[in-house]
Amino acid sequence: MSEAAFNVQTKMGKPWKKPPFVQRKWLRLILLVGIVAYLIAAYMTIDVNWSRVYQGLERGKKFVMAFTNPDFTTRSTDIWEGMFESIIMTVASSVVGIAISIPIALGAARNVAPLSVYLICRGIIAISRALQEIIVAILLVAIFGFGPLAGFLTLSFATIGFLSKLLAEDIESMDRAQAEAIKASGARWMQWVNYGVQPQVMPRLIGLSIYRLDINFRESAILGLVGAGGIGATLNTAFDRYEYDTAAAILIIIIVIVMALEYLSGVVRARVQ
Amino acid sequence: MLRLEKLVKTYKTGDQALQAVDMDIPEGQVLALIGPSGAGKSTLIRCINRLVEPTSGKVYLGDIELTGLSSGSLRRERRRMGMIFQEYALVERLTVMENVLSGRLGYVGFWRSFLRRFPQSDVDEAFRLLDRVGLAHMADKRADELSGGQRQRVGICRALIQNPALLLVDEPTASLDPKTSRQIMRLICELCKERGLAAIINIHDVALAQMFVQRVIGLRLGAIEFDGPPEGLTPDVLTTIYGEEDWEATIESVDEEDEVVAQ
Numbered sequence A: 001m002s003e004a005a006f007n008v009q010t011k012m013g014k015p016w017k018k019p020p021f022v023q024r025k026w027l028r029l030i031l032l033v034g035i036v037a038y039l040i041a042a043y044m045t046i047d048v049n050w051s052r053v054y055q056g057l058e059r060g061k062k063f064v065m066a067f068t069n070p071d072f073t074t075r076s077t078d079i080w081e082g083m084f085e086s087i088i089m090t091v092a093s094s095v096v097g098i099a100i101s102i103p104i105a106l107g108a109a110r111n112v113a114p115l116s117v118y119l120i121c122r123g124i125i126a127i128s129r130a131l132q133e134i135i136v137a138i139l140l141v142a143i144f145g146f147g148p149l150a151g152f153l154t155l156s157f158a159t160i161g162f163l164s165k166l167l168a169e170d171i172e173s174m175d176r177a178q179a180e181a182i183k184a185s186g187a188r189w190m191q192w193v194n195y196g197v198q199p200q201v202m203p204r205l206i207g208l209s210i211y212r213l214d215i216n217f218r219e220s221a222i223l224g225l226v227g228a229g230g231i232g233a234t235l236n237t238a239f240d241r242y243e244y245d246t247a248a249a250i251l252i253i254i255i256v257i258v259m260a261l262e263y264l265s266g267v268v269r270a271r272v273q
Numbered sequence B: 001m002l003r004l005e006k007l008v009k010t011y012k013t014g015d016q017a018l019q020a021v022d023m024d025i026p027e028g029q030v031l032a033l034i035g036p037s038g039a040g041k042s043t044l045i046r047c048i049n050r051l052v053e054p055t056s057g058k059v060y061l062g063d064i065e066l067t068g069l070s071s072g073s074l075r076r077e078r079r080r081m082g083m084i085f086q087e088y089a090l091v092e093r094l095t096v097m098e099n100v101l102s103g104r105l106g107y108v109g110f111w112r113s114f115l116r117r118f119p120q121s122d123v124d125e126a127f128r129l130l131d132r133v134g135l136a137h138m139a140d141k142r143a144d145e146l147s148g149g150q151r152q153r154v155g156i157c158r159a160l161i162q163n164p165a166l167l168l169v170d171e172p173t174a175s176l177d178p179k180t181s182r183q184i185m186r187l188i189c190e191l192c193k194e195r196g197l198a199a200i201i202n203i204h205d206v207a208l209a210q211m212f213v214q215r216v217i218g219l220r221l222g223a224i225e226f227d228g229p230p231e232g233l234t235p236d237v238l239t240t241i242y243g244e245e246d247w248e249a250t251i252e253s254v255d256e257e258d259e260v261v262a263q
Helices: A025-045 A050-066 A076-107 A115-130 A133-144 A148-172 A176-184 A189-226 A231-240 A244-272 B041-048 B071-078 B096-104 B110-114 B120-132 B148-160 B178-195 B206-212 B235-242 B248-256
Strands: B002-010 B016-025 B030-034 B056-061 B081-084 B166-170 B198-202 B215-220 B223-228
Touching: A050 A244, A076 A115, A076 A148, A076 A189, A076 A231, A076 A244, A115 A148, A133 A148, A133 A189, A148 A189, A176 A189, A176 B081, A189 A231, A189 A244, A189 B110, A231 A244, B002 B041, B016 B041, B016 B056, B016 B223, B030 B041, B030 B178, B030 B206, B041 B056, B041 B166, B041 B198, B081 B148, B096 B120, B096 B148, B120 B148, B148 B178, B166 B178, B178 B198, B178 B206, B215 B235, B223 B235
Parallel strands: B030 B198, B030 B215, B081 B166, B166 B198
Antiparallel strands: B002 B016, B002 B056, B215 B223
């Protein structure tokens, strides 16, 4: 509607409504009906075998009951060995992964890197993100054999995709003026990154690093299931032997450590703002 | 000292920000660049230190042609051009001292700057400059703890510690109140006089420009419309630069307003 044709009097005395996201009324209706129909159809395909559920309840109950008396002692050597391996795997893979991620993140930020470097770094990130941890772990276990080395490499690889992508996005959304001011002083590229870019993205980098540490620890418990070492291997063995009390003990330890990391990340992030 | 020859900047979008601008600034002259938003003021001063790459034309600083320099030599020449920014552009999470010392980055190696081990002479000079603008006691504060006027003074120190021959000043008072604006403009002009610096000051406040500078250049649609002393800015001239408006009030205010006492 042109400015001249707009008559404000026609709008007076009527309530005002926000224009709808989908402008055409018939399209809006079709979309709505479609979504509802899809939800119903999807629900119908879920096939629950109730008798199987009933049988499983008994085992589920045993498992839940095991949490009331977790057994830390019988397999304590296995638990501590597994835990120790997991922690080493987590810390080592986080440190290595983060160290590799930072240059890749710089390369994957369009406002820092030229197009050719940008495409290469984005490619690395895409590959790392496309391959799910478990798949990478299975592949690396096949190459390097059972044990924590495969787990360490898997987690390092996964850290690169995660951290580089999110850090690159933070670099891309930084304040241009601050970086420009450093460039105008005649700084070298490295100095420009150190003074103009790094201070702006540091809180995010630290926050993401601790978050990734947290994820890597949890992942290390899963990777044990495919033979990549750590506490997951111990947990898997406990389940295989129906030692739910030992499994419960392991899960409790994992929960406590994850909570501790969560708390730690809160404290650190508050400090670096 | 600074000479622009037929400087042209055409952005990728096709906007002609600068159309063959010629300009000659002698040693120690403070010049105000006025004009409406989008006239190419910011582009012009960014083309001088090549934060924006000019499309064609030449820029000479002294005898050196800046437009043809490799990135390494450009870096060395940038040290001779201090820049003061709109909205200060301090690195907010660094301390005041780090911000001032960042003006020396072109002179020190990477590891020295990375470890914050600047030469003693640089640190002393930083304190001298901060003291000159009345902020020496704030050296260890983080830049985002300062007020607007204080931040801009730190920005001035950062530009001056480069020991430049020329100051490029982009809207230094854009987000400051009228009193602080005058203090900042006065400070910049005083410091230019003390050190014999030439300066190009982008400013949209015509009255403020008239109060402090010796020469005014009016830019409109990327071309120079006026070049002369501040007294030459008659209503007719302002109309050619900015378009039709009642300019009497803007010009008169200069004579009526009393000087605000500087700190």
